[in-house]
Amino acid sequence: MITIDTISKKYGTTEVLNVPTIDIPTGQSFGLVGNNGAGKTTLFNILLDLIRPTTGAITNHNIVVNQSEAWKNFTGSFIDESFLIGYLTAEEYFDFIGDLRGMNAADVTKFLTQFDEFFNDEILGKKKYLRDLSKGNQKKAGIVAAMMGNPKVVILDEPFANLDPTTQIRLKKIIKNLTENREITVLISSHDLTHVTEVCERIVVLDKGKVVKDIKTSSETLKELESYFAV
């Protein structure tokens, strides 16, 4: 359970984020939608304690994120390429993250085998540093790293951008599998309305830092979102 409690963020006099209370129950797949500058990434950064909110607090499984760091043990995330270490190969990167998340080499290898299809032979054993991979392949590595070490919360910012169609479909399957047992909470943001309505059971629309819609996904949702954004 994640509670976002009246979070706001101001830079000088400009307010970039101002959300009232949002409760995200455990096991929910939560989608965040909005145009550029809506505050999606800012909200995720506050959730990961990378930015301090001006007011309010976020509680992740009973831990206030900017007071204790215990939430890091069960929260995996991939925001952008800066989450990768460019001078490592994919294997070394997974080993590093695995080490930090209490997995040994065998655990990591075993964990990675379930993503063989997702990787499509483009990530492992390539003799390439992460900085030399294409944007899409970098994203694949980052997304998989975010799922290491049995997290209870997975946060992905724009996971579908830059991925090829096949991989997008595979990713949707992976996200659905994650929330199947209602144990893992998944938060994703996206510009792609079709994808997000397909994987998320709840969609929140941000506009200029404010929540304008909070919808339980139904067959009507895609239409509703499309008409909202078609201005």
Next chain:
Amino acid sequence: MISQFLKLEWKQYFRSSHWQKGIVLKILMGFLALYFIITFLIIGVGAYYILKKEFPEQDPLQMVNSYLLYAILGDLIVRYLMQKLPVMNIKPLLILPIKKSKLVHYVLGKSSLSIFNIFGLFFYIPFAIVLLKEGYDVAGVLGWLLTIILIIQSANFLNFLINKNNKVLIFIASVFVLLIGFQKFEIADVIGFGGSIFDGIYANPILSCIGIIVLAMLYQLNYKQLRNSVYLDEAVKDKVEEAKSADLSFTNKLGDVAPFIKNDIRLIWRNKRTKTVFLMSFLFLFYGLIFFTQKTYRDMPAMLMFASLFVSGGFALNYGQFIPAWDSAHYKMLMSQSFKYRKFLESKWILMVAMTSILYLLSFPYLYFGVDIFLMITAGAIFNIGFNSLFLLYAGSFNRKRIDLNKSGFGNTQGTSATQFIIIIPIMLFPMLLFWVFNKFVGGISGYLAVVLVGVLALLLKNVAMNVIEKKYIKDKYVMINAFGKEA
């Protein structure tokens, strides 16, 4: 069209990161550049008179001529190692309605104004002016100067043709060594031969036309080669190096710190700038030679202490002062992972201490200069290990400048701020002062002991210091994430 290109160049230069720095740094770099230019100018102007004075019976021009062959070969080797054709710049222009031939001429033309071609002129031009003033034949001197400029330009274009072909480098280097060898063992008179070529040009300046033909041919070859490969998968391509993984499992003995140590070793070895820092630290080993071999410094113990600190501290100082900016590119990720910040800092500390110890072991040959010097180096090493490594970690928490690891190593000042200048005081001046005071007023070995004592004391207090440092890093976390996220 050309004016558009020039405008782009102008913006590229003045908007590049090294102009966006603090004013202090700009002034300092300006002075450094000025220093080199003036030194070259002085040598250029003074060379004639110095040679005249030292070797009154010989002609200075002939003496310079006789070594020009070596200068040219040396120049080629330096170029090979450091100069690159700036082809990537034209990538955004490729899809615009500009003729490819124009782009190629532009890239080639721009390369002939490269710093590698300008630098030598600061010597040759004043030297030629002095020759004219001393009554040498005007046509001869001008022909000679023209030939030199043509040779420099030819070397410029020859280098791009060679284009990082290691066989050619070995060939040039062996010719270089062979020529020196021939001269040394008097198999052939290389100096005389080389000299006679340039003396001949001075005598018959019309011969410099050969240089024009050579240059034109080399330019044409370059043009042809480049014109046919202005494609994204050929000339205009970023080089992708093959990843090489070394087995670093030996670090696992270090326990929790191991993942970070492994990371740091890879960081150092796989990025140009950090690799330069690493390799340079071995050059610093020789720093002492400058001081210990000269009589003047023998009577300035504080200066000897300065050198001693550098002998073992090259790595700790150069690497340590930019902690944690080396990790700035992925700092956000690190901060969202679950680990004790202590481990991250500890790994940097271990790295500095290990490298300082290795450099200290390598400094044993300094025993040759006497026990005094060696004791001083030992004291310096202990100070570096005890005090400096901890202090550098603390000072690192003030770093607010991002470092892009992919940028080159030499003369790269990215990440430099006032911090780097201020830390000199405690890490260098403090031990020098300490040594000087005790050495002067107490005498005996008290100077060494004082420095050692501070080092040992700091080492004993390591845990306390680490607690303070860790708190400081955690406190400054958000500011650092924000600063490191900004483009450098």
